Amino acid sequence: MIGLKSEREIAIMRRAGGIVAEVLKEIGKNIKPGVETIEFDKQAEALILKSGGKPAFKNYKGYPANICTSINEVIVHGIPGKRSLREGDIISIDIGAELEGYFADAAYTYPVGNVDKESKKLIEVTKKSLEKGMEKAVIGNKVSDISRAIQDFTEANGFNVIRAFIGHGIGTKLHEPPEIPNFVIKDGGLSGREADPKLESGMVLAIEPMVAAGKYDVRILSDGWTAVTSDKSRVAHFEHTIVVKNEGPEILTLCQKKNQ
Numbered sequence: 001m002i003g004l005k006s007e008r009e010i011a012i013m014r015r016a017g018g019i020v021a022e023v024l025k026e027i028g029k030n031i032k033p034g035v036e037t038i039e040f041d042k043q044a045e046a047l048i049l050k051s052g053g054k055p056a057f058k059n060y061k062g063y064p065a066n067i068c069t070s071i072n073e074v075i076v077h078g079i080p081g082k083r084s085l086r087e088g089d090i091i092s093i094d095i096g097a098e099l100e101g102y103f104a105d106a107a108y109t110y111p112v113g114n115v116d117k118e119s120k121k122l123i124e125v126t127k128k129s130l131e132k133g134m135e136k137a138v139i140g141n142k143v144s145d146i147s148r149a150i151q152d153f154t155e156a157n158g159f160n161v162i163r164a165f166i167g168h169g170i171g172t173k174l175h176e177p178p179e180i181p182n183f184v185i186k187d188g189g190l191s192g193r194e195a196d197p198k199l200e201s202g203m204v205l206a207i208e209p210m211v212a213a214g215k216y217d218v219r220i221l222s223d224g225w226t227a228v229t230s231d232k233s234r235v236a237h238f239e240h241t242i243v244v245k246n247e248g249p250e251i252l253t254l255c256q257k258k259n260q
Contacts, residue, residue: 109127
Protein backbone atom coordinates (compact mmCIF):
# COMPACT_ATOMS: atom_id res chain seq x y z
CA MET A 1 0.00 0.00 0.00
CA ILE A 2 1.28 3.45 -0.92
CA GLY A 3 1.07 5.89 1.97
CA LEU A 4 0.13 9.52 1.26
CA LYS A 5 2.07 12.03 3.34
CA SER A 6 0.45 14.88 5.27
CA GLU A 7 1.72 18.47 5.14
CA ARG A 8 3.36 17.91 8.53
CA GLU A 9 5.18 14.84 7.26
CA ILE A 10 6.21 16.59 4.06
CA ALA A 11 7.59 19.49 6.07
CA ILE A 12 9.84 17.13 8.02
CA MET A 13 10.96 15.39 4.85
CA ARG A 14 11.70 18.78 3.28
CA ARG A 15 14.05 19.52 6.17
CA ALA A 16 15.65 16.08 5.85
CA GLY A 17 16.01 16.72 2.13
CA GLY A 18 17.67 20.04 2.85
CA ILE A 19 20.26 18.25 4.96
CA VAL A 20 21.00 15.80 2.14
CA ALA A 21 21.30 18.62 -0.38
CA GLU A 22 23.67 20.62 1.80
CA VAL A 23 25.90 17.60 2.34
CA LEU A 24 26.05 16.89 -1.39
CA LYS A 25 26.90 20.54 -1.98
CA GLU A 26 29.73 20.50 0.58
CA ILE A 27 31.15 17.20 -0.64
CA GLY A 28 31.10 18.56 -4.18
CA LYS A 29 33.55 21.27 -3.11
CA ASN A 30 36.09 18.57 -2.20
CA ILE A 31 35.83 16.41 -5.33
CA LYS A 32 39.36 16.49 -6.74
CA PRO A 33 42.21 14.12 -7.62
CA GLY A 34 44.01 12.55 -4.68
CA VAL A 35 41.14 12.55 -2.18
CA GLU A 36 40.27 9.16 -0.66
CA THR A 37 36.58 8.29 -0.73
CA ILE A 38 36.58 7.61 3.03
CA GLU A 39 37.03 11.36 3.50
CA PHE A 40 33.64 12.01 1.92
CA ASP A 41 32.07 9.44 4.24
CA LYS A 42 33.54 11.15 7.31
CA GLN A 43 32.47 14.56 6.04
CA ALA A 44 28.91 13.39 5.36
CA GLU A 45 28.52 11.76 8.76
CA ALA A 46 29.74 14.86 10.59
CA LEU A 47 27.50 17.22 8.61
CA ILE A 48 24.37 15.08 8.93
CA LEU A 49 24.82 14.68 12.68
CA LYS A 50 25.56 18.39 13.12
CA SER A 51 22.28 19.16 11.33
CA GLY A 52 20.32 16.99 13.76
CA GLY A 53 19.80 14.05 11.43
CA LYS A 54 21.12 10.53 11.19
CA PRO A 55 22.90 8.86 8.25
CA ALA A 56 20.24 6.65 6.67
CA PHE A 57 22.52 4.13 5.01
CA LYS A 58 24.76 3.11 7.89
CA ASN A 59 23.91 -0.48 8.87
CA TYR A 60 20.90 -0.50 6.50
CA LYS A 61 20.65 -4.21 5.67
CA GLY A 62 24.24 -4.43 6.86
CA TYR A 63 25.70 -1.67 4.66
CA PRO A 64 29.00 -0.67 6.33
CA ALA A 65 29.23 3.07 5.52
CA ASN A 66 27.32 6.34 5.80
CA ILE A 67 27.14 7.08 2.07
CA CYS A 68 27.82 5.39 -1.28
CA THR A 69 30.79 6.48 -3.39
CA SER A 70 30.60 4.90 -6.85
CA ILE A 71 33.47 5.56 -9.27
CA ASN A 72 33.41 5.11 -13.06
CA GLU A 73 31.96 1.63 -13.82
CA VAL A 74 30.48 1.31 -10.31
CA ILE A 75 26.71 1.77 -10.62
CA VAL A 76 25.68 1.97 -6.96
CA HIS A 77 26.69 0.90 -3.46
CA GLY A 78 30.38 1.70 -3.83
CA ILE A 79 31.80 1.50 -0.30
CA PRO A 80 33.98 4.42 0.81
CA GLY A 81 37.57 3.45 1.58
CA LYS A 82 41.19 4.13 0.75
CA ARG A 83 40.68 4.46 -3.00
CA SER A 84 41.83 7.89 -4.20
CA LEU A 85 40.15 9.84 -6.95
CA ARG A 86 42.12 10.28 -10.16
CA GLU A 87 42.00 12.98 -12.81
CA GLY A 88 39.32 12.06 -15.36
CA ASP A 89 37.25 9.86 -13.02
CA ILE A 90 33.56 10.39 -12.43
CA ILE A 91 32.08 9.68 -9.01
CA SER A 92 28.46 9.29 -7.90
CA ILE A 93 27.70 10.24 -4.30
CA ASP A 94 24.46 8.78 -2.90
CA ILE A 95 23.29 10.07 0.48
CA GLY A 96 20.29 9.46 2.72
CA ALA A 97 19.33 11.17 5.96
CA GLU A 98 16.76 10.42 8.64
CA LEU A 99 15.15 13.24 10.59
CA GLU A 100 12.46 12.72 13.24
CA GLY A 101 11.66 9.31 11.79
CA TYR A 102 11.42 10.40 8.15
CA PHE A 103 13.87 9.89 5.30
CA ALA A 104 15.20 11.76 2.28
CA ASP A 105 17.53 10.40 -0.39
CA ALA A 106 19.50 11.98 -3.26
CA ALA A 107 22.48 11.33 -5.51
CA TYR A 108 24.74 13.39 -7.77
CA THR A 109 27.52 12.49 -10.19
CA TYR A 110 30.61 14.70 -10.25
CA PRO A 111 33.49 14.92 -12.72
CA VAL A 112 36.96 14.69 -11.17
CA GLY A 113 39.01 17.38 -12.81
CA ASN A 114 38.88 17.26 -16.60
CA VAL A 115 36.87 14.35 -18.00
CA ASP A 116 36.43 13.10 -21.57
CA LYS A 117 33.57 14.22 -23.81
CA GLU A 118 31.60 10.99 -23.44
CA SER A 119 31.71 11.22 -19.65
CA LYS A 120 30.55 14.84 -19.78
CA LYS A 121 27.66 13.85 -22.04
CA LEU A 122 26.82 10.87 -19.82
CA ILE A 123 26.55 13.13 -16.76
CA GLU A 124 24.50 15.74 -18.60
CA VAL A 125 22.09 13.20 -20.12
CA THR A 126 21.56 11.39 -16.81
CA LYS A 127 20.84 14.63 -14.98
CA LYS A 128 18.43 15.70 -17.71
CA SER A 129 16.73 12.29 -17.71
CA LEU A 130 15.93 12.78 -14.02
CA GLU A 131 14.39 16.15 -14.86
CA LYS A 132 12.34 14.52 -17.62
CA GLY A 133 11.10 11.89 -15.17
CA MET A 134 10.22 14.40 -12.49
CA GLU A 135 8.19 16.44 -15.00
CA LYS A 136 5.88 13.44 -15.35
CA ALA A 137 5.30 13.12 -11.60
CA VAL A 138 1.90 14.77 -11.73
CA ILE A 139 -1.51 13.76 -10.46
CA GLY A 140 -3.28 11.35 -12.81
CA ASN A 141 -0.15 10.06 -14.50
CA LYS A 142 1.16 6.59 -13.73
CA VAL A 143 4.56 5.48 -12.50
CA SER A 144 5.24 4.19 -16.02
CA ASP A 145 5.00 7.75 -17.36
CA ILE A 146 8.04 8.61 -15.24
CA SER A 147 9.82 5.44 -16.36
CA ARG A 148 9.10 6.03 -20.04
CA ALA A 149 10.28 9.64 -19.98
CA ILE A 150 13.60 8.61 -18.45
CA GLN A 151 14.16 5.72 -20.84
CA ASP A 152 13.12 7.59 -23.98
CA PHE A 153 15.45 10.53 -23.31
CA THR A 154 18.35 8.30 -22.30
CA GLU A 155 18.15 6.00 -25.29
CA ALA A 156 17.61 8.89 -27.72
CA ASN A 157 21.02 10.12 -26.59
CA GLY A 158 22.74 6.78 -27.17
CA PHE A 159 22.92 5.48 -23.59
CA ASN A 160 21.17 2.72 -21.61
CA VAL A 161 19.31 2.86 -18.30
CA ILE A 162 20.38 0.33 -15.70
CA ARG A 163 17.51 -2.10 -15.12
CA ALA A 164 18.65 -4.00 -12.04
CA PHE A 165 18.25 -0.98 -9.73
CA ILE A 166 15.23 1.28 -9.54
CA GLY A 167 13.68 4.21 -7.70
CA HIS A 168 11.23 3.88 -4.85
CA GLY A 169 8.74 5.45 -2.54
CA ILE A 170 10.13 6.93 0.66
CA GLY A 171 8.81 8.14 4.00
CA THR A 172 9.09 6.54 7.43
CA LYS A 173 11.18 3.88 5.68
CA LEU A 174 14.03 4.43 3.27
CA HIS A 175 12.34 2.19 0.70
CA GLU A 176 8.55 2.12 0.42
CA PRO A 177 6.08 1.33 -2.37
CA PRO A 178 5.86 2.05 -5.22
CA GLU A 179 8.83 0.71 -7.15
CA ILE A 180 9.92 3.13 -9.89
CA PRO A 181 11.84 1.47 -12.74
CA ASN A 182 13.68 3.67 -15.22
CA PHE A 183 12.34 1.70 -18.18
CA VAL A 184 9.15 0.19 -19.56
CA ILE A 185 8.47 -2.99 -21.51
CA LYS A 186 7.25 -3.19 -25.10
CA ASP A 187 3.57 -2.67 -24.35
CA GLY A 188 4.43 0.57 -22.59
CA GLY A 189 3.84 -0.66 -19.05
CA LEU A 190 6.23 -1.62 -16.31
CA SER A 191 8.39 -4.71 -16.28
CA GLY A 192 5.86 -7.13 -14.81
CA ARG A 193 6.85 -7.50 -11.16
CA GLU A 194 5.89 -3.92 -10.30
CA ALA A 195 2.43 -2.44 -10.04
CA ASP A 196 1.78 0.69 -12.09
CA PRO A 197 -0.25 2.92 -9.79
CA LYS A 198 -1.67 6.31 -10.61
CA LEU A 199 0.09 9.21 -8.94
CA GLU A 200 -1.80 11.01 -6.18
CA SER A 201 -1.19 14.13 -4.13
CA GLY A 202 0.98 13.29 -1.12
CA MET A 203 3.00 10.51 -2.74
CA VAL A 204 6.70 10.95 -2.00
CA LEU A 205 9.05 9.35 -4.50
CA ALA A 206 12.80 8.90 -4.85
CA ILE A 207 13.39 8.97 -8.60
CA GLU A 208 16.89 7.85 -9.56
CA PRO A 209 18.03 7.07 -13.08
CA MET A 210 21.35 5.22 -13.35
CA VAL A 211 22.63 5.43 -16.91
CA ALA A 212 25.40 3.42 -18.56
CA ALA A 213 27.58 4.51 -21.46
CA GLY A 214 27.57 0.86 -22.58
CA LYS A 215 25.33 -2.11 -21.82
CA TYR A 216 23.06 -2.25 -18.78
CA ASP A 217 24.14 -5.70 -17.55
CA VAL A 218 25.25 -5.77 -13.92
CA ARG A 219 27.75 -7.71 -11.82
CA ILE A 220 28.02 -7.64 -8.01
CA LEU A 221 31.53 -7.72 -6.56
CA SER A 222 32.71 -10.07 -3.80
CA ASP A 223 31.92 -7.55 -1.03
CA GLY A 224 28.25 -8.26 -1.73
CA TRP A 225 27.44 -4.58 -2.27
CA THR A 226 29.41 -2.95 -5.07
CA ALA A 227 27.49 -3.18 -8.36
CA VAL A 228 29.41 -2.64 -11.60
CA THR A 229 28.62 -2.77 -15.30
CA SER A 230 29.62 -6.11 -16.80
CA ASP A 231 31.35 -4.38 -19.72
CA LYS A 232 33.07 -1.87 -17.37
CA SER A 233 31.38 1.07 -19.07
CA ARG A 234 30.92 4.20 -17.00
CA VAL A 235 27.71 5.03 -15.18
CA ALA A 236 26.17 8.27 -13.92
CA HIS A 237 23.50 8.43 -11.21
CA PHE A 238 21.21 11.30 -10.23
CA GLU A 239 18.41 11.18 -7.66
CA HIS A 240 15.94 13.51 -5.99
CA THR A 241 13.22 12.94 -3.42
CA ILE A 242 10.03 14.63 -4.64
CA VAL A 243 6.44 14.96 -3.52
CA VAL A 244 3.46 14.86 -5.90
CA LYS A 245 1.26 17.91 -5.24
CA ASN A 246 -1.80 19.55 -6.79
CA GLU A 247 0.34 22.35 -8.22
CA GLY A 248 2.97 19.96 -9.56
CA PRO A 249 5.95 18.05 -8.18
CA GLU A 250 8.11 19.62 -5.47
CA ILE A 251 11.75 18.60 -5.09
CA LEU A 252 12.42 18.04 -1.38
CA THR A 253 16.17 17.45 -1.70
CA LEU A 254 17.17 21.05 -2.38
CA CYS A 255 19.26 23.38 -0.22
CA GLN A 256 17.00 25.34 2.09
CA LYS A 257 17.12 29.12 2.41
CA LYS A 258 18.94 30.12 5.58
CA ASN A 259 15.93 32.02 6.95
CA GLN A 260 13.69 28.96 6.79
